[in-house]
Amino acid sequence: MKRCGVWWLCAVLALAGCGGKAAAPQAAEPKLSREGGLVSVAADSPLRSSLVVEAVQTQALSLTIDAPGVIEAMPERVVKITPPLVGRIVKLQHGLGDAVYAGELLVTLDSAELAAAYSDNAKAQALLQQARREFARQESLMQDNIPARKEFEAAQLALAAAENDARASSERLAQLGVAVQAQSHREYGLRSPIAGRVVELSGAQGGYWNDVTAPLMTVADLSSVWVSASIAEKDIAQMFVGQDAHIKLNAYGEQVFSGRVKYIGDLLDPETRTVKVRVLVDNRQGQFKPGMFARATFAGQSHQAILVPASALVQSGLYTRVFVEHAPFQFESRMVTIGATVSSTVGEQVEILDGLQAGERVVTHNGVMLND
Incomplete structure (x- = not known):
């Protein structure tokens, strides 16, 4: 029995030596x-x-600042043309996409309201002439001590009132931008105040325009546009006017356009914690459309x-x-x-x-x- 126990112990040791896995070497200590x-x-x-x-x-x-942006038209170069009086559209001189110059005729209206303004002016001028004659007569009689003082003062007041009415009617015509001695007292020409392109048109030839608060046409000069970038609060210190910017548009893939910072906003958006920075971009080729999404990259000041x-x-x-x-x-x-x-x-x-x-x-x- 003792011999069997020894044999079994030897067999176990031999099996462990042949079939057991060797222990992995330990990593050297860094000491x-x-x-x-x-x-x-x-x-x-x-x-x-x-x-x-x-x-x-x-x-x-030089730190690089990356920010999302959107293309915007310059506000001072977008004019909504609103007729100052109602009338029927006799002729549209220009349609969508047409280039116009400053002062060019856009729309011709046939307006009874314009005719009434001319009529009021004519009446006011006639009454003014009558008041002047009456005042001159009363003044002459006054010098000869013929009339009473009361009639002279009444003529004086009538003249002042007539002058005010005549001035008001003339200023109304001036506000409409028409000449006092125009050939037609019904046709009103609506002209463009700036050079640009017709980008919106709401009226049609022959239609009647009766809303003096709604724009009939919009003219925009998009030869230069803004890229309005949203700069995070932490990056504001790196921005400065005149800073170069590289612009990428979603519409043109990896094509890079150049611009320059013209304005850094004075107000911080409390919700997004960003400031609007406007980059001026040359758009004479017409590639930048207001509303497009963009990505702006700015190089910060070197230090x-x-x-x-x-x-x-x-x-x-x-x-x-x-x-x-x-x-x-x-x-x-x-x-x-x-x-x-x-x-x-x-x-x-x-x-x-x-x-x-x-x-x-x-x-x-x-x-x-x-x-x-």
Whole structure:
């Protein structure tokens, strides 16, 4: 019985040696020592061959700001043509898409209201002449002490009233933009106040226009338009008038257009926390249509900054740290304040706002192995 127990033990050991898996080799220890905030790497530590240490220098940094936008017509170059009186549309001189110059005739109306204005003016002028004659007669009689003082004063008041009525009727014609001595007292010509194109037309020839508050036609000068970009509150400090902008439109894929910042809004939208920045864009080719969506990219003002590779940063709880070389293979863990992240030919780099000085050497790769 004792011999069988020995045999069974030998068999188990042999089976374990043949069929059992060998234990995986353990990773080599980095062999670090810590003292007074410094981390030292032992001479025989394999970590020495994997750490990369580089000196940091100041570089010119120009931040890129990207923002959504929309194409808008310049308000002062869009005019809604509204007839100041009602009437029948006798003739449309221009239709949709037609180019017009400032002062060009757009629409001719046959208006009884215009005829009434001319009639009122004629009556007022006739009454004024009569009042002047009566006043002159009373003034002459007054000098000869013939009439009573009362009749002279009545003539004087009648003259003043007639002058006011005549002036009001003349100013009404002037407001309508018609000449007092026009050949026709019924035809009213509606003219364009600006040069541009007819972009909206609401009336038809032969129709009657009876709403003096509704635009019959809209003329717009779209040779230049706004790209209205929504700039986030955090980026406002990087914006300035005259700043170059690159514009991409959804309609034209990757084609890039150039513009320049002309106006930075004075009011912040409390809901989106953005400010409207308007970029002036040349649109003589007519590619920009008001209402189109766009993407605007701005280059911020250049400034000197300390940049480190993103791989140099080590997250330690709520703080960001880098390992600064204190002596060969001896490093100090230092908390830093980071700024913008930029892409370059050597990869992503991060701006250091505080915690590093130019010329200091930091661990740029595998610094996480030094962390607690």
